[in-house]
Amino acid sequence: MPELAEVEYHRKRWNPGFDEPVIEILIHPRARVFRNCGGDIGEFIRLLTGAVLEHSEAKGKQMLFRFRAGKRSVVWIGIHLGMTGELRTQDVPALASERFEPASSEHFVLVQAKRALVFSDPRMFGRVRFSTGENPPPWWTSLPPEVVSSAFTEEAVSVFLKRRSRAPIKAVLLMQERFPGIGNWMADEILWRCAIHPRQLAGDLTQAEIRKLWRETRWVCEQALATIGETYADPPPTWLFQHRWEDGGKCPRTGASLVREQIGGRTTCWSPKRQQLRNASDG
DNA sequence: TCCTATGTTGTATG
DNA sequence: ACATACAACATAGG
Numbered sequence: 001m002p003e004l005a006e007v008e009y010h011r012k013r014w015n016p017g018f019d020e021p022v023i024e025i026l027i028h029p030r031a032r033v034f035r036n037c038g039g040d041i042g043e044f045i046r047l048l049t050g051a052v053l054e055h056s057e058a059k060g061k062q063m064l065f066r067f068r069a070g071k072r073s074v075v076w077i078g079i080h081l082g083m084t085g086e087l088r089t090q091d092v093p094a095l096a097s098e099r100f101e102p103a104s105s106e107h108f109v110l111v112q113a114k115r116a117l118v119f120s121d122p123r124m125f126g127r128v129r130f131s132t133g134e135n136p137p138p139w140w141t142s143l144p145p146e147v148v149s150s151a152f153t154e155e156a157v158s159v160f161l162k163r164r165s166r167a168p169i170k171a172v173l174l175m176q177e178r179f180p181g182i183g184n185w186m187a188d189e190i191l192w193r194c195a196i197h198p199r200q201l202a203g204d205l206t207q208a209e210i211r212k213l214w215r216e217t218r219w220v221c222e223q224a225l226a227t228i229g230e231t232y233a234d235p236p237p238t239w240l241f242q243h244r245w246e247d248g249g250k251c252p253r254t255g256a257s258l259v260r261e262q263i264g265g266r267t268t269c270w271s272p273k274r275q276q277l278r279n280a281s282d283g
Numbered sequence: 284t285c286c287t288a289t290g291t292t293g294t295a296t297g
Numbered sequence: 298a299c300a301t302a303c304a305a306c307a308t309a310g311g
Contacts, residue, residue, distance in 0.1 A: 003289055032307075061290080083290050084308080105308085123307050125290055167301060176291085183289050265303065267287080 002061060002081035004147070004181030005224035009232050010087040011058045014065065017089060017110070017117045021052050022067070026102050026109040026116075032124040033082075033107050038137070044130040047075050048110070053117075059143045060180025063087075064136060075132055078140060079119060082126030089115045144180050147221045154214040161210060165203025171264030172202045173217075181221065184266050185241060190216050191270065192240045192251075197277040198268045204278075244269040 002010065025045045034041060051069035058064075065077040079087070092100050092115055100116050102109050108128055110117040119128065131137035145151035160178040161169075173179050173187035182190070191198050193216040196209060205213065227233050235241045240258075243249035249258045251271035260269045 006289070080290085083288070122309065123288090123290095125306070127291090164300075171301085174290090185289050266290090 002083075002085060003183030003186050003224075004060065004221055005228035006232075007061050007063060007081060007181065008058045008225060008229040010081060010085075011056055011063045013087045013089060014053065014056065014117045016115060017053050017112055019052060019054065020112045020114070021050050022048055022110045022112060023050075024111040025049060026100065026106075026111060028102075028104075028107045031107040033085075033119075033121055033126050033128050035127065036129070037127075038129045038131050041130075044075065044132075047073065047132065048077075051075055053110075059140070059146060060176060061183070062140070062143060062180075064140050066136075073132070074134055075130065076137055076140075078127075078129045078131070078137065080127040082121055082123065084123040085119065085121035085126035088118050088120075090118055092116050144177055146180060147182070147217055148225070152214075152218065154211055157214045157217075158207070158210050161202040161205060165201060167202055168199045168264055169196060169202050169205065169213075170198035170266070170268055174264065174266070179217065182217070184268075185244065186220055186224065188244060188269050189240050190220050191275060192253075193220065195274050197275045198263050198270050199277055240269065240271075 025048055027041070027045065029041050047069050048067060051067035053065060054068050055066040056063065061080060063079045065079070067075040067077065069075050079085070090100070092111060100109065100111055102118070103120065105122040106118050106120040108119040156178070161172060164172045164175070170187055170191065173182050173190060174184070188198065190213065194209065194212045196205070196213065224235065227235050238252050240252065243252060243258060250256065251258055251274060254271055254273045256271060256273040258269055259272055260267055262268065
């Protein structure tokens with residue numbers, strides 16, 4: 001499920017574990033989610049045992065958790081949820097004899113006195129990585145500016161679209177280096193609001209369309225964070241979101257039928273009455 | 284049985 | 298070197 005707002009929601013699901021030490025770590029060390037995890041897993045497990053979760057944040061689809069492991073030692077855990085990853089907390093049994101038993105998809109569990117912090121991911125497209133030291137790892141600090149930040153400018157979008165001028169705009173919106181956190185449903189939602197056909201080449205967009213795309217990208221991210229990001233509540237039926245997966249679904253603006261096709265390698269939903277392909281010269 | 288899946292990455296091709 | 302397209306990754310559910 002995880003795009004920008006779903007990631008933010010899952011990040012906060014570990015909040016009940018703040019300020020309490022990790023007693024034990026349960027792990028499937030050979031799970032694919034630990035590929036290139038940043039060093040020796042056993043060593044990170046040793047450092048994390050007894051450590052205290054003191055901060056977390058999300059950037060796009062990435063999450064970072066900071067643990068204090070003694071006065072001068074910090075351990076960072078980076079998590080990406082991939083396609084099917086989830087974070088949750090679970091109460092641990094009061095009796096020590098009923099120890100927490102992770103399911104096969106629960107690759108990484110931080111057990112505390114009162115609860116377990118659980119990362120699960122059946123398909124294992126997600127990723128867990130580790131780092132140590134006072135500063136966040138380089139892969140984190142080099143992430144692009146967030147869509148909802150002031151650094152996400154119309155100019156930056158315009159430059160990026162010109163660089164990617166021969167790719168369909170749908171594929172370009174999925175590129176995390178400029179649109180961090182945008183995923184398949186958000187890209188479709190944005191293009192539907194802009195009345196831009198997902199197959200339109202990025203280089204064909206007029207400056208007015210680029211401005212609209214920039215504004216609607218920010219708007220969809222803000223609204224998704226306010227609904228899904230807070231309570232996991234679905235956005236209202238005025239969004240494409242509520243209709244896009246339903247066979248025979250209707251466009252909430254025009255009432256006409258929606259269509260689905262593969263564009264940029266992903267199933268794409270749009271409203272043909274509202275989003276029409278045009279020649280570059282027509283713009 | 285076959286098809287789909289809210290993601291990323293490695294590789295081939297232009 | 299850069300941009301683009303697509304298979305591959307691994308599993309569950311309709």
